[in-house]
Amino acid sequence: MNNVQITSQLPRSLPEAQGIPSAAISSFLHAMEEQELGLHSFMLLRHGAVVAEGWWSPYQPELQHSMYSLSKSFTSSAIGMAVAEGLLSLEDKVVSFFPGDAPADISPNLALMNISHLLMMGTGHTEDTMEHIMNNEDGNWVRAFLQLPVDKTPGTHFQYNSGASYMLSAILQKVSGLTLLEYLEPRLFVPLGIQHPTWGSCPRGITLGGFGLNITTENIAAFGQLYLQQGVWNNRQLLTKEWIAAATSKQISNDGGNPGDSSSDWSQGYGFQFWRCRHNVYRGDGAFGQFCIVMPEQDAVVAITSGSRDLQGIMNGVWEHLLPAMTTEIAVVDHDPAAATKLNVQLSQLSIQSPQITPSSVLEQTVSGNVYQLEANSLQLDRLAVVFNESVAELTLQGMSGEQKVSLGRGKWVESSANILDNTRNLIMSSFTWATADLLLLTLQFVETPFRYTIEVTFHESSIALKQLPDVSVSAKDLETVIVGHLV
Structure with missing residues (x-):
């Protein structure tokens, strides 16, 4: 293990220079996409250097992401x-x-x-x-x-x-x-180069603790590297070795009385707010696939953000594609130019495609600008209107947060900011397309969170039927069946 000297940004290196073939990383990325596991970002560190990093557009490196229980x-x-x-x-x-x-x-x-x-x-x-x-x-x-x-x-x-x-x-x-949040600022966040972290609090001003932290993917990676380096960062002992050992060791059994399950990373024991994994690995993780995976024997860290329903599937991909490719000794593997080029192209082209079914509908001129009064619903939405332009649609929603406007690209992502999700102002990348002549699909990607919402709007002569379909959800109210609206 290297105690690497790190400034505000982690050092970068070629995979082969740190003993891992580019082809293995390509294989991991291919498996994640083939299984549609919903990754938003990925960063792999080996021997203290970033050897691969990628963001599925419209997610971006500088954007913070909701950590959920990785907090x-x-x-x-x-x-x-x-x-x-x-x-x-x-x-x-x-x-x-x-x-x-x-x-x-x-x-x-x-x-x-x-x-x-x-x-x-x-x-x-x-x-x-x-x-x-x-x-x-x-x-x-x-x-x-x-x-x-x-x-x-x-x-x-x-x-x-x-x-x-x-x-x-x-x-x-x-x-x-x-x-x-205040306590960690000078002790952890500033030393690791974690800038402007945010963390929610309770009604009495106490930081939530169990969730609510928002940081970037590289911040996750730096945190994992700190633990890999036994609490040392640029010759400063930020955390004691004793604490690292205790926090990441099995403190209590979590196998539900069924020891020996070799196929699950949810039953290998729990430390101090860290999970034990198979392969002598440990992790911090959060809902929908926010991961800080620390691999001491491989001297490696994997940082991932996602909006996934299958966290075990993501971890299986790490064990099946990345872990076997990293020998435990420090070694340089032969450079493979073709594999390196393939990986670079793969990383540069990662994206979440905006849905593109039918670009337009003859209904657009008829319904553009119509205001629909929505019947009582658990989402507390009152009114909806959509105005169609040549390349953009403007969605207006009236609800408990007042009037909110979102711009949607015609088969492409367009940026907006609105107070829609959890009564919080969010950065949203949105697009629209038509599934049929009378069924409009509005896709809202909340790019600082795991969430993507598809709003289906079916137009009738003087009414609409609205259905909200989240990719992943924490609330039953998100699974609203149908909201009916009537032309005002």
Whole structure:
């Protein structure tokens, strides 16, 4: 393993110079596309250098991407730093930090719960606490967490629990006087060259911890390289070797009582907000395929963002195509000009194609600019209108976020910014096409998130039927069947 000196950008190298054939990377990329696994970006580091990187257009290198639960590994790192600074210890009891929010009758299991149990997802809860605490009416998520029953002895039962990660953030803020985001800024983000990270917070201003971090693909790669280098970055020990070892080792079994499943990377054990994998690999990961995969024996890191329904399929691709191509010793493999050229072309042409079925419809002149009042629906949309121009359509949606406008290219991506997804302003690349003479397809790619939405609009004489189809979804309301609208 090399402790590489790194500035604001990771060094670049040819794959063969770092002991991996270009053909192996091409094979991986081909498998990802053939299986339609929904990757948005990919970066491979070997011996501290980026040997391959690509973004599926319209995703771009400089755009931050939603990390979802990959955020947890950053929260874990903050706790490791706080331990090194003497702000807390892993044996500290959770209730000791919040005496005013603890229940009057503290159960024996709640009394036993300590910081290490939060880290290993072994709190003793039998279901994720996050939905419950987010729905707490007074916005006091800490109190809501502490009021929940703890059915099992802490440390004995694995239950994936984003509420536990939130509590780590709350404890850190309690002992440091800083939010998790503020705490990590000088200690982790600035040293790694992570610029302008954003991280959501609860109603009381505590960083979410379990999700909500937004950073770039290269930021993910740098974070993985830090762990690969045992916490050392440019001759500074940002995280102790002891913390790296503990966080990435198996702290609790997560096999559900069925040990020995060699085909799943979800049952190899869990560390401190890191997953153990097959092949002596560990990872941080987030919903829909946000990955920081660290391969110590290969001295390699794989960073991936995606909008995927098959996270195991993505990992299988890493094991099947990339891992076998990397020998454990440092070696240079013979340069293959044809394979290198193929890989470069492949990486430069990665894209998510905008749907192109029928470029136009005779209906366009008739329906252009019509305003449709939508019947009551769970998406809380009130009105819809589409104006068609020669190369662009302008979609206007009226809903809980007010009037929002999105430009859509005719069979090509066009950039907009609108407040549509999760009541947050997002950068959107959008296109439109016609599936039939009366069925309009509007495709909205939220390029700082895993999400792509297809809105089907079927036009009738004086009404429309609207259907929203997400590629991946976290909410049942996204799967709305049909919304009817009437011409105003």
